[in-house]
Amino acid sequence: MEAYHEPVLLTEALDLLEIEEDEIVVDCTIGEGGHSIEFAKRIGKEGFLIGIDLDEFALDRAQKRLADVGVAFKLFHGNFKDIGIFLRSIDINYVDKIFLDLGMSSFQLSGAERGFSFKVDGPLDMRMDRDSALTAAMVLNTFKEEEISWILWIFGEERFSKRIAREIVKRRKIKPIETTHELANIVLSVYPASRSRIHPATKTFQALRIFVNSELDNLKTFLEVSPAILKIGGRIAIISYHSLEDKIVKNAFKNSKMLKIISKKVVTPSRSEISINKRARSARMRIAERI
Numbered sequence: 320m321e322a323y324h325e326p327v328l329l330t331e332a333l334d335l336l337e338i339e340e341d342e343i344v345v346d347c348t349i350g351e352g353g354h355s356i357e358f359a360k361r362i363g364k365e366g367f368l369i370g371i372d373l374d375e376f377a378l379d380r381a382q383k384r385l386a387d388v389g390v391a392f393k394l395f396h397g398n399f400k401d402i403g404i405f406l407r408s409i410d411i412n413y414v415d416k417i418f419l420d421l422g423m424s425s426f427q428l429s430g431a432e433r434g435f436s437f438k439v440d441g442p443l444d445m446r447m448d449r450d451s452a453l454t455a456a457m458v459l460n461t462f463k464e465e466e467i468s469w470i471l472w473i474f475g476e477e478r479f480s481k482r483i484a485r486e487i488v489k490r491r492k493i494k495p496i497e498t499t500h501e502l503a504n505i506v507l508s509v510y511p512a513s514r515s516r517i518h519p520a521t522k523t524f525q526a527l528r529i530f531v532n533s534e535l536d537n538l539k540t541f542l543e544v545s546p547a548i549l550k551i552g553g554r555i556a557i558i559s560y561h562s563l564e565d566k567i568v569k570n571a572f573k574n575s576k577m578l579k580i581i582s583k584k585v586v587t588p589s590r591s592e593i594s595i596n597k598r599a600r601s602a603r604m605r606i607a608e609r610i
């Protein structure tokens with residue numbers, strides 16, 4: 320079995336969330352439980368940990384790890400935007416701490432069959448929740464050229480969105496676009512030579528993933544409902560990995576009448592963390608307190 324996902328900004332999240340014994344903590348993107356294992360150790364035997372994730376495979380891995388810590392916990396398969404519904408189902412109205420670590424786990428990215436990465440060849444799936452209907456292949460093979468171009472521009476800020484969309488539509492007339500490598504090659508074929516450090520297909524893949532999983536809408540809904548679930552003095556920390564998400568979190572915290580911002584400056588990983596874990600490099604964490 321593959322090594323566990325390396326939790327990002329773990330020390331900073333623990334320090335700034337100020338998790339204490341006996342608390343109720345909700346990890347809304349529990350993944351494989353990298354952060355939650357440490358939350359569990361802090362809350363101890365009298366605390367309660369709730370984990371949510373769209374990915375059932377991730378939940379299985381988290382379940383096994385948390386069982387070893389011996390903490391009281393409950394896991395939910397579903398979307399964090401439904402946090403209120405999950406809590407109500409176990410008769411909890413208010414919690415002490417809420418945590419979100421957006422994006423994807425290493426195993427989701429590296430698993431070819433999930434279709435998230437252009438680095439490994441696999442079907443163009445990109446669904447975090449395997450029960451949902453829309454895949455990236457459906458978008459690429461059935462949406463109009465203007466719609467594909469719009470998705471790449473809005474969710475990937477891709478400068479060459481029109482060019483890429485045109486090429487996608489041209490190629491799919493010959494044969495449906497089915498794999499991550501086919502898509503990456505299409506992007507490469509129309510992309511001007513550049514000295515950029517990121518792969519030309521990075522933004523296209525990001526855009527499709529965000530669209531397929533309605534990531535920004537989920538985050539906005541979550542930010543509307545979650546402050547009311549926090550106890551007074553309770554804290555919420557959110558780690559995002561691209562500017563679209565970070566902007567949404569920053570504005571929601573700033574404009575909320577129920578929250579006070581704790582970290583005036585956004586929290587980013589240290590150089591030493593980035594040297595050990597390259598995936599941490601784009602992480603940005605914001606923390607707020609319920610007033």
Ligand SMILES: C[S@@+](CC[C@H](N)C(=O)[O-])C[C@H]1O[C@@H](n2cnc3c(N)ncnc32)[C@H](O)[C@@H]1O
Binds near residue numbers: 354374400423
């Ligand atoms: C970066 S990983 C979390 C890793 C975890 N903190 C750890 O250290 O093991 C992000 C997780 O969020 C999940 N996820 C993304 N969007 C979600 C949503 N709207 N609702 C619930 N889970 C979501 C993904 O399936 C993934 O497992």
